[in-house]
Amino acid sequence: MATSAVEHAAPDAPAAHSKTGVWSWITTVDHKRIGIMYGVSAFVFFMFGGLEALLLRIQLGSADNTFLSPDVYNQLFTMHGTTMIFLGVMPLSAMFFNFMIPLQIGARDVVFPRLNSFSFWMFLVGAIVLNVSFLFNAAPNAGWFGYANLTETQYSPGLNTDFWVIGLMALGVASLAAAVNFFVTIINMRAPGMRLLRMPMFVWMSFITQVLLLLAFPIITVALIFLMADRYFGANFFQPDANGDPMLWQHLFWIFGHPEVYILILPPFGIVSEILPVFSRKPLFGYAAMVFSGAFIAVLGFGVWSHHMFATGMGPIADASFGLLTLLIAIPTGVKIFNWIGTIWGGSLQMKTPMYFALGFIAMFIIGGLSGIMHAAVPADLQQTDTYFVVAHFHYVLFGGSIFALLAGAYYWMPKMFGFMLNERIGKIQFWLMFIGFNITFFPMHFLGLHGMPRRVYTYPEGLGFEFWNLIETAGSMLLGFSFLVFIWNIWLSKRAGVAAPADPWDGATLEWSIPSPPQEFNFAEIPTVHARDPLWEQKRSQGRPLPEPPRVSGEGIHLPNPSVKPLITALGIGVFFTGFLLGSPWPIPASLTINLPVVLIGFAMTAYGILSWAFEPA
Amino acid sequence: MRFRSIAIGRLLWWSPLLTLLVLVAAGCAENYPQTTLDPRGEFARMVDDVFMTTVRWAILVFVLVEGALVVAIIKFRGKPDDPEPKQIHGSSVLEVVWTVIPAVILVMVAIPTIKVIFETAKEPADAMVVEVIGHQWWWEFRYPEYGITTANEMYVPVDRTVDLRMVSDDVVHSFWVPQFAAKRDVFPNRETRMWFNTEVTGEFPGQCAEFCGIQHARMGFRVVSVEVAEFDSWVAGMSAATEPVSVEGDSVALAGQQLFLTKACIGCHSFNAAAPPPGQIGPNLANIGSRTMIAAGMLENTDENMARWISDPQGYKEGSLMVIAGEITEAELAALVAYLRAQQVVASPPVVADIQ
Ligand SMILES: [Cu+2]
Numbered sequence: 001m002a003t004s005a006v007e008h009a010a011p012d013a014p015a016a017h018s019k020t021g022v023w024s025w026i027t028t029v030d031h032k033r034i035g036i037m038y039g040v041s042a043f044v045f046f047m048f049g050g051l052e053a054l055l056l057r058i059q060l061g062s063a064d065n066t067f068l069s070p071d072v073y074n075q076l077f078t079m080h081g082t083t084m085i086f087l088g089v090m091p092l093s094a095m096f097f098n099f100m101i102p103l104q105i106g107a108r109d110v111v112f113p114r115l116n117s118f119s120f121w122m123f124l125v126g127a128i129v130l131n132v133s134f135l136f137n138a139a140p141n142a143g144w145f146g147y148a149n150l151t152e153t154q155y156s157p158g159l160n161t162d163f164w165v166i167g168l169m170a171l172g173v174a175s176l177a178a179a180v181n182f183f184v185t186i187i188n189m190r191a192p193g194m195r196l197l198r199m200p201m202f203v204w205m206s207f208i209t210q211v212l213l214l215l216a217f218p219i220i221t222v223a224l225i226f227l228m229a230d231r232y233f234g235a236n237f238f239q240p241d242a243n244g245d246p247m248l249w250q251h252l253f254w255i256f257g258h259p260e261v262y263i264l265i266l267p268p269f270g271i272v273s274e275i276l277p278v279f280s281r282k283p284l285f286g287y288a289a290m291v292f293s294g295a296f297i298a299v300l301g302f303g304v305w306s307h308h309m310f311a312t313g314m315g316p317i318a319d320a321s322f323g324l325l326t327l328l329i330a331i332p333t334g335v336k337i338f339n340w341i342g343t344i345w346g347g348s349l350q351m352k353t354p355m356y357f358a359l360g361f362i363a364m365f366i367i368g369g370l371s372g373i374m375h376a377a378v379p380a381d382l383q384q385t386d387t388y389f390v391v392a393h394f395h396y397v398l399f400g401g402s403i404f405a406l407l408a409g410a411y412y413w414m415p416k417m418f419g420f421m422l423n424e425r426i427g428k429i430q431f432w433l434m435f436i437g438f439n440i441t442f443f444p445m446h447f448l449g450l451h452g453m454p455r456r457v458y459t460y461p462e463g464l465g466f467e468f469w470n471l472i473e474t475a476g477s478m479l480l481g482f483s484f485l486v487f488i489w490n491i492w493l494s495k496r497a498g499v500a501a502p503a504d505p506w507d508g509a510t511l512e513w514s515i516p517s518p519p520q521e522f523n524f525a526e527i528p529t530v531h532a533r534d535p536l537w538e539q540k541r542s543q544g545r546p547l548p549e550p551p552r553v554s555g556e557g558i559h560l561p562n563p564s565v566k567p568l569i570t571a572l573g574i575g576v577f578f579t580g581f582l583l584g585s586p587w588p589i590p591a592s593l594t595i596n597l598p599v600v601l602i603g604f605a606m607t608a609y610g611i612l613s614w615a616f617e618p619a
Numbered sequence: 620m621r622f623r624s625i626a627i628g629r630l631l632w633w634s635p636l637l638t639l640l641v642l643v644a645a646g647c648a649e650n651y652p653q654t655t656l657d658p659r660g661e662f663a664r665m666v667d668d669v670f671m672t673t674v675r676w677a678i679l680v681f682v683l684v685e686g687a688l689v690v691a692i693i694k695f696r697g698k699p700d701d702p703e704p705k706q707i708h709g710s711s712v713l714e715v716v717w718t719v720i721p722a723v724i725l726v727m728v729a730i731p732t733i734k735v736i737f738e739t740a741k742e743p744a745d746a747m748v749v750e751v752i753g754h755q756w757w758w759e760f761r762y763p764e765y766g767i768t769t770a771n772e773m774y775v776p777v778d779r780t781v782d783l784r785m786v787s788d789d790v791v792h793s794f795w796v797p798q799f800a801a802k803r804d805v806f807p808n809r810e811t812r813m814w815f816n817t818e819v820t821g822e823f824p825g826q827c828a829e830f831c832g833i834q835h836a837r838m839g840f841r842v843v844s845v846e847v848a849e850f851d852s853w854v855a856g857m858s859a860a861t862e863p864v865s866v867e868g869d870s871v872a873l874a875g876q877q878l879f880l881t882k883a884c885i886g887c888h889s890f891n892a893a894a895p896p897p898g899q900i901g902p903n904l905a906n907i908g909s910r911t912m913i914a915a916g917m918l919e920n921t922d923e924n925m926a927r928w929i930s931d932p933q934g935y936k937e938g939s940l941m942v943i944a945g946e947i948t949e950a951e952l953a954a955l956v957a958y959l960r961a962q963q964v965v966a967s968p969p970v971v972a973d974i975q
Contacts, residue, residue, distance in 0.1 A: 070937050071833055147829070149807065155832060246791055311803055313804065316740040320732075323733075323736070331721055331722055339709075344695060346705060347704050348698075350697060366684055366685060370680060376728075377673045377728055379666040379670075379732065379736060385802060386795075444646070451656065452797045454828045454836075456835060459837075461917055468646055469646055
C-alpha cells in the first residue's frame with residue numbers, strides 16, 4: 001500500500017530544480033508564476049487606487065469640505081488615475097496575458113521567458129517609484145495627464161512630478177518588453193493547426209493590444225524624455241517663454257493616451273468573448289467580424305487623439321475631422337456589442353458568476369459607449385469636457401467595462417490558475433453589490449457634469465447645487481469599495497474550503513481547459529494539434545462529453561528554460577539609475593547638476609552587468 | 620395573508636425603481652446656477668441642441684440594446700442538463716444590418732455636429748471685444764474699446780455679442796461660462812477665442828475648467844449681464860477710476876488707506892482701472908467694494924469675509940499667490956475693510972438674481 005502511494009506520488013514530484021520558496025519565485029521564468037505575481041501585485045495596487053478614490057469621495061461628500069487639504073487631494077486624484085490605469089487595469093490584463101496566452105495557443109512558455117520576468121520586475125520598480133513618493137508627501141499632483149506647462153519646474157518645483165516622470169518611464173520599459181514578448185509569442189508559438197483565424201478571441205484581442213502597446217508607448221516615452229529634459233537639463237520643449245509649446249505635450253500625450261484607452265479595453269473585450277460562448281454553450285457569434293472590428297478599433301484609435309482637445313480651439317476643420325473619426329469608432333464597437341448579444345441569443349445560458357460579470361460588462365459598457373458618442377458631437381463636448389460628465393463616461397467604460405470584465409475573467413480562470421473553485425453564492429452577492437454600488441457612484445456624475453461641476457476640483461462651493469448627488473455618490477462608493485472586500489473574502493473562504501477545480505469546470509472551448517488545474521510547469525505534456533476553432537469543444541464532440549480528467553504526468557525529458565536572476569538585477573539596476581535622478585546632487589558644484597551622479601553610475605553599471613551576464617547565461 | 624405577501628413582494632420588486640425616482644426628483648429640485656442644460660445665450664443654445672439630439676438617439680439605442688440584452692438573459696436562461704442549443708456561428712445579413720443602422724444614426728448625429736462646429740467658429744460681427752487673461756487662480760478682464768481693466772467679474776450689456784480673446788499669464792486654464800457659451804482653453808503662448816451673448820440680465824457663475832494647480836477648484840468668476848444703460852454707467856465709472864475713491868472724512872477708512880501702503884498691498888494691487896501699472900500680480904481692485912464675490916468668485920463679498928480673506932489668504936486659499944507679510948491686527952483689518960468697501964465706482968449692482 002505504502003509503496004504504491006509513493007510510486008503514485010513520484011510522477012508529481014518536482015523534476016529538475018526546487019520549485020518552492022521565495023528564491024524560486026524571484027528567479028522564476030515560468031509564465032504562469034509571472035502571471036500570478038503580476039496579478040497579486042496589480043490587485044494590491046488596485047486596492048490602493050480604490051482607497052485613494054474613497055478618500056476623494058469623502059472629501060467631495062459635502063460642499064467646502066476640509067477633510068483633505070487641496071494639495072493632498074491633488075496628489076490623491078493624480079495617483080488614483082495613474083494607479084488605476086498603469087498599476088491596476090494594465091497589469092491585471094498582463095496577468096491574463098501571461099497566464100493564459102501560452103495555454104490558449106498550446107505553448108509551453110513564451111518566446112522570451114527571461115524578458116517576461118524582466119518586464120514584471122520593471123513594472124514593480126515603476127510602481128514602487130510612483131508610490132514611494134507618498135512617504136515624502138510628494139506624490140505626483142499634476143494629474144495623470146500631466147499637462148505642460150504646469151509640470152515645468154517653475155509651477156511644479158517639488159519632486160512630485162519627477163516621481164511621476166520616472167515612474168512612468170519605468171512602467172513604459174516594462175510594457176514594451178512585455179509587448180515584444182507576447183507579440184512574438186503569438187506569432188511563433190501557436191500549436192500546430194492553430195491558424196490565425198482559429199485563435200481564441202482573447203488571444204486575438206491581446207495580440208492587437210500588443211501592437212497598440214508597441215506603437216503607443218514610445219510616444220509617451222518621448223514626451224516624458226522631453227519633460228525630463230525641461231525639468232532636469234533646462235531644455236525648453238514646453239516652455240512658452242522660450243518658444244516651447246504646451247500644446248505639443250497635449251498632442252504627444254493623447255497620441256499615446258487614446259490608444260491607451262484601447263489597451264485598457266481590448267483585453268477585457270477578449271475575456272468577455274471567451275466567457276459568453278462557454279456559458280451560452282454556443283460559439284461566438286460572428287468570429288471574423290469580432291477580429292476585424294477589434295483591429296479596426298485599434299487603427300482608428302490612432303486617429304482620434306485630438307477629441308481630448310476640442311476645447312483647445314484647433315479650428316473647425318480639425319474639430320470636424322476628429323469628431324467624425326471618433327463617431328466612426330462607434331460602428332465597430334457596436335458590431336462587438338451586437339455580436340455578444342447574438343452569442344447569447346438562442347443559447348442555453350448557464351448563470352454562473354463569470355457570466356454575471358460578463359453580462360454586467362455589456363450592460364455597463366453600452367452606457368459608456370453612448371456617452372462617448374455625446375463627446376464625439378464636438379459642440380456638446382465643449383460643455384462636457386473636463387466635467388464630471390466625462391468622469392462618468394470613462395468610469396462606465398473602464399470600470400463598468402474593464403473591471404467588470406477582469407472580474408469575470410478572474411472568476412472564470414482562477415480555478416485554472418489556483419486549482420480551487422470560488423464560491424458561487426458569494427460571487428453573485430459580490431456582483432450585485434458591485435453592480436449597485438457602481439451605478440450609485442457613477443451614474444449621478446452624468447447629472448453633476450451637465451449641471452456644471454468641473455472635474456479635478458478638491459471642493460465645490462455651496463449654492464451650485466452639487467451637494468445632493470455628491471453625497472449619494474460618496475455613499476455608493478463605500479458600497480463599491482465593500483464589494484471588493486467581499487471578493488477577497490470569497491477567495492479566502494474558497495481557498496480554505498478547498499473545493500478542487502477539475503481540469504474543465506465550465507465545459508470550456510479552449511485549450512487551457514484540456515490540462516490539469518493548476519497546470520503543471522510544462523503546461524502540455526504533449527503539444528496539442530488544433531483542428532478547429534474552439535478546439536476543446538471539437539474534441540469533446542468527437543470523443544464525447546465530459547472528457548476524462550487529464551492525468552498529472554512527470555514531464556520527464558521536457559526542456560524548460562532555466563530560472564534566472566539576471567532579469568531582476570537588470571530591473572533593479574534601472575531602478576537605481578532612476579533613483580539617482582530623484583536624489584539630487586551630493587556636491588555643491590556645479591550648481592546646474594540636478595542628479596546624483598554616483599548613484600546614476602552605479603545603476604548604470606548594474607544594468608550593464610545584468611544585461612551582459614544575461615546575454616551569456618545559458619537559457 | 621397570501622395577498623399581503625404578494626403585495627409586499629411587488630413592493631420589494633418596485634422599491635429600487637421608486638427610490639430611483641425619488642432620488643432623481645430630489646436631484647431635479649435642486650437649483651443649478653452653473654448648469655449647461657439651461658442655455659441663456661445663442662452659443663450655448665446651439666450647443667444644447669446638438670447635445671439633445673445625441674441624448675434622444677442615445678435613449679433610443681439604450682432602450683433597444685439593453686432591452687435586447689435583458690430579453691436574451693431572461694428568455695434563454697438554461698439548465699446544465701438542457702440539450703446543447705443550436706450552434707450558430709454568425710449571420711452575414713444580421714451583421715450587415717447592425718453595421719448599417721448605427722452608421723445611419725451616426726450620420727444623424729454628425730449633421731448637426733458639423734453644422735454647429737462651423738456656426739460657432741464664425742467670427743462674430745459687431746461684437747464687444749473682451750480680453751481674458753488667466754492667472755493662477757483668478758481672472759483678469761480687459762475692455763480694449765473702453766480701456767478698462769477689471770478682475771473676476773465680467774460686466775456685459777445684455778443682448779450684445781461678446782468676443783473673447785484669451786491668453787494665460789502662466790499655465791493652461793480653460794474659460795467656461797456654461798449658460799452662455801462653453802469652454803475654451805486659455806494658453807500662455809497662443810490666443811484662443813470664443814464668443815457669447817446674454818439674453819437675460821443677472822449674475823451667472825463660471826469657472827476654470829482645466830486643471831491648473833493647487834487652487835484650480837477655486838478659480839471662478841461671474842458674468843454680470845446688465846441693461847445697456849447700466850453697463851454704460853459702469854463703463855463711465857470704471858474709466859474715471861484712475862485714483863482710489865476718496866475716503867476723506869472717514870477716519871477708519873483713512874487709516875485703511877494708509878495701511879494699504881504700509882502693508883504693501885499696493886505692491887500687488889491697484890485701484891486704477893483705466894491705466895493699471897504693469898506687472899502687478901494681484902487683481903485690480905477698482906470697484907472691489909461693490910463686487911458680489913471676492914477671491915475669484917468663491918467668497919461672498921461681506922465685511923466678515925473680506926476681513927477673513929485679508930487676514931489669512933493662505934488659510935482660505937492655500938497656495939494662493941497673495942502672501943501677507945506679518946500680522947494684521949483686528950483694528951487694522953477693520954480699517955482695511957472699510958477702505959476697500961468704499962471703493963465703489965458704481966453703487967452695488969441692483970441686478971436681481973435672474974437665475975432659474
Ligand atoms: Cu485655471
